Amino acid sequence: MAYLFNQSWRTLLDFFDKNKMSRLSQQNWLQKFASTEEMFKLVKKSDLKKYPLEVSNDKKKIRVITLLDKDYPQLLQQIENPPVFIYLLGKDLNYRENLTISVIGSRHPTAYGEKVTNLIIDYFTHPDITIISGMAIGIDSIAQKRALQKNMNSIAVLGSGPDVCYPKSEYRLYQDLIEKGSIISEYPPGTQPLRYHFPMRNRIISGLSKQLIVSEAGRKSGTMFTAQSALEQGRDVYAIPGSIFMKESQGCHQLINDGAKIIMNLEDMSQISQEILHSLGQEDLLMIHLINQFRPDFDQLQKLTKYSISNILIRLGKLESLTLIEQKNGNYYLTQNGFNYIKH
Incomplete structure (x- = not known):
């Protein structure tokens, strides 16, 4: 059911101009089609353009994040019935x-x-x-x-x-x-x-x-x-x-x-x-697997991850403090603890 829910909404997201998604209000069609059942009815209709998307909320600085956007929270994306739209006020959702x-x-x-x-x-x-x-x-x-x-x-x-x-x-x-x-x-x-x-x-x-x-x-x-x-x-x-x-x-x-x-x-x-x-996030896990596979130096690690220098330094410091990696002659390697970690 979750797969069908997401795939059907992806059809709608692809259909509409996502740049207009920040101009939404309770008067528009999005509120009407908040439930899965009503959403399926909408997907079956051919004339989707009749639903207005033009009410502006620019003055309130409200942003909208869709299920397809890169900054949509990964944990939330994994639940059975994730919200397709997140309306946001305040700071961006760039937390760990x-x-x-x-x-x-x-x-x-x-x-x-x-x-x-x-x-x-x-x-x-x-x-x-x-x-x-x-x-x-x-x-x-x-x-x-x-x-x-x-x-x-x-x-x-x-x-x-x-x-x-x-x-x-x-x-x-x-x-x-x-x-x-x-x-x-x-x-x-x-x-x-x-x-x-x-x-x-x-x-x-x-x-x-x-x-x-x-x-x-x-x-x-x-x-x-x-x-x-x-x-x-x-x-x-x-x-x-x-x-x-x-x-x-x-x-x-x-x-x-x-x-x-x-x-x-x-x-x-x-x-x-x-x-x-001390728990590891997705960025930490990617670093561990790249170090295991390539035994890279710092420059190679930056090219592989495309992370900022400061982010890489934070990740390396954390992994070293947990004795999961070590540096030898400028290259990074997994410790025995690191090998044990990826095995589990």
């Missing part, structure tokens, strides 16, 4: 995907939940880590505010158009994210938040993330839907246990029972943060 963490939870957290959420961000503070959430009242907004205070990157996924702040009480956070982070949505500009938008939004939160942490949640909540999506998508899901007497902790306990990893203490947080920072 292997260092993305969703921090989510109750809209009505306890003092314990608030403290734990702030501690999570403190322990994971690093300029390369991106915190993803839904900007909702409660745990989501607490996590994103703390991330911005720590000068970390943060992305909010909305259940409305990117130009519609919801909830309105988080308008200050919304403005800070536009300035220092990113606001994204699969819904066209001007789209108001509707109840059925949020379950769809939640799959994007988990889809963008390599790891997901639930600090506090009731058993029946949107947080549980997001966490279950993450488990189904093969993400690393962590949950913070709480009191057996508190309903706000029952969701976390259920997730642990369903296979989420438990964070029992501060030492666990520290260890997990180090594991995440």
Whole structure:
């Protein structure tokens, strides 16, 4: 089904001028054809040009990323039902995907939940880590505010158009994210938040993330839907246990029972943060395989990867610190640890 969904939408993307995609609003056909079923009906029609694409959003600086674009997030592209269009306000999505963490939870957290959420961000503070959430009242907004205070990157996924702040009480956070982070949505500009938008939004939160942490949640909540999506998508899901007497902790306990990893203490947080920072992304893996195949010097590595000099230096430093590669006489080689890594 996912293949058919993507292929059918690719037909539409190829048909239309993608340069016009940034001029979209809730009045145009894209909102009407948000569901897979309606999309298939559209594909069968011959007269596609009758749908307008001319409403301008230039003043709002909204960009659109399509499923076919190179800067579409790879992790999100891999889920069963990826959004075909991402509407973006704020910074470009040029973060490291292997260092993305969703921090989510109750809209009505306890003092314990608030403290734990702030501690999570403190322990994971690093300029390369991106915190993803839904900007909702409660745990989501607490996590994103703390991330911005720590000068970390943060992305909010909305259940409305990117130009519609919801909830309105988080308008200050919304403005800070536009300035220092990113606001994204699969819904066209001007789209108001509707109840059925949020379950769809939640799959994007988990889809963008390599790891997901639930600090506090009731058993029946949107947080549980997001966490279950993450488990189904093969993400690393962590949950913070709480009191057996508190309903706000029952969701976390259920997730642990369903296979989420438990964070029992501060030492666990520290260890997990180090594991995440040392995880390898696609660029790192490409470097390892090229070094294994060609044993290149620096200039050859730059030609093979087409990466910038600064990016190559960062990757080499990371791989050397993990004892996966070594340099001899100007050329790079895999260590025994490196060979063991690619075997697994």
